[in-house]
Amino acid sequence: MTDVLTVNGLSVFYGARAQAVEDVSFSVGQGRVVALLGANGAGKSSIMKAVAGLIPAVGTVTLRGADISGMPARKRVARGVVYVPEGRQIVGHMTVRENLVLGGYQLTGPRRKSRMEMVLDLFPEIAEKADRSAWRLSGGEQQMLAIGRGLMAEPRLLLLDEPSLGLAPLLVRRVFDRLGAIRQESDLSIVLVEQNLAMTIRLCDEVHFLRSGRIVGHQDAESLRDPAARQAAIDAYLGASATAA
Numbered sequence: 306m307t308d309v310l311t312v313n314g315l316s317v318f319y320g321a322r323a324q325a326v327e328d329v330s331f332s333v334g335q336g337r338v339v340a341l342l343g344a345n346g347a348g349k350s351s352i353m354k355a356v357a358g359l360i361p362a363v364g365t366v367t368l369r370g371a372d373i374s375g376m377p378a379r380k381r382v383a384r385g386v387v388y389v390p391e392g393r394q395i396v397g398h399m400t401v402r403e404n405l406v407l408g409g410y411q412l413t414g415p416r417r418k419s420r421m422e423m424v425l426d427l428f429p430e431i432a433e434k435a436d437r438s439a440w441r442l443s444g445g446e447q448q449m450l451a452i453g454r455g456l457m458a459e460p461r462l463l464l465l466d467e468p469s470l471g472l473a474p475l476l477v478r479r480v481f482d483r484l485g486a487i488r489q490e491s492d493l494s495i496v497l498v499e500q501n502l503a504m505t506i507r508l509c510d511e512v513h514f515l516r517s518g519r520i521v522g523h524q525d526a527e528s529l530r531d532p533a534a535r536q537a538a539i540d541a542y543l544g545a546s547a548t549a550a
Contacts, residue, residue, distance in 0.1 A: 314363070336494060338488060339496050352515075400436050405425075
């Protein structure tokens with residue numbers, strides 16, 4: 306079966322000399338969740354933005370066997386590549402419902418309505434506040450809205466950048482519970498950027514560890530569910546600042 310996403314030899318430069326990502330390659334199968342883990346500055350977000358077409362990059366990005374490396378971001382969205390950025394970036398003065406409409410702007414009216422019903426069923430916390438301004442939501446609810454807005458576009462590949470950033474542990478668990486429900490109810494493929502290893506391995510199938518813009522290790526999530534193996538991976542790839550549990 307053809308992978309949904311194949312990234313081959315990806316490199317990202319900022320300016321003439323600053324290299325953020327160096328020769329990164331990985332793939333994502335249908336319905337699989339692949340995580341990119343690393344400390345701040347490891348190149349995770351640069352990889353996501355390059356796959357989404359938001360920044361220029363060297364290398365090849367293939368979606369379902371088709372080379373999309375030269376496509377602008379809007380055309381990648383039309384093909385099913387949807388990026389949920391770090392920091393949520395919702396439109397605070399608009400309502401929850403209006404934010405969701407923005408996510409599904411390219412859909413026809415009936416499809417957008419059906420998709421919104423699905424998203425609100427998945428996230429009852431924001432469904433109860435659908436006509437409230439988005440800035441009034443809690444941090445966890447804003448993250449649910451950001452993910453829901455991404456789902457409105459009917460993605461084939463969802464790029465989730467630091468969904469736990471700035472959230473209290475209880476809210477992190479709630480957000481990851483919803484992501485788990487998405488996994489169970491669809492064949493959506495997900496690339497997840499995170500620093501929280503313990504939460505990530507509950508959701509993903511495999512993990513790529515990044516340091517200084519390069520992939521320095523790869524393990525399947527099942528092996529990392531053993532506490533000793535998880536700690537060994539943290540020590541080897543992430544360092545003492547990583548979240549182990």
